[in-house]
Amino acid sequence: MGSKVTIHYLWSGVREMEDEIGKKETHPIIRKCMQHLEIIEANDKTKQIVYMYMKAMENEIIKLREEKVNDPILEYQK
Numbered sequence: 092m093g094s095k096v097t098i099h100y101l102w103s104g105v106r107e108m109e110d111e112i113g114k115k116e117t118h119p120i121i122r123k124c125m126q127h128l129e130i131i132e133a134n135d136k137t138k139q140i141v142y143m144y145m146k147a148m149e150n151e152i153i154k155l156r157e158e159k160v161n162d163p164i165l166e167y168q169k
Contacts, residue, residue, distance in 0.1 A: 118145075118149050120145075121142070121145045121146065121149065124141065124145060125138065125141075125142060128141060
């Protein structure tokens with residue numbers, strides 16, 4: 092029974108990932124990477140792992156940019 096749960100979780104994760112990639116907010120580099128994974132016929136688990144790391148990196152960059160914008164020291168130096 093455990094493998095059925097894993098397969099369902101993986102499949103639902105792939106559908107959510109594909110929905111997210113279809114949105115305009117997805118970074119063009121992430122979309123391009125996912126297209127390349129399609130071209131090389133990567134399996135769904137590989138696509139999900141790559142997407143997870145790329146999305147985490149994008150979120151980290153956004154967070155750093157927001158911290159830089161909201162940094163009172165940088166504001167003072169302007």
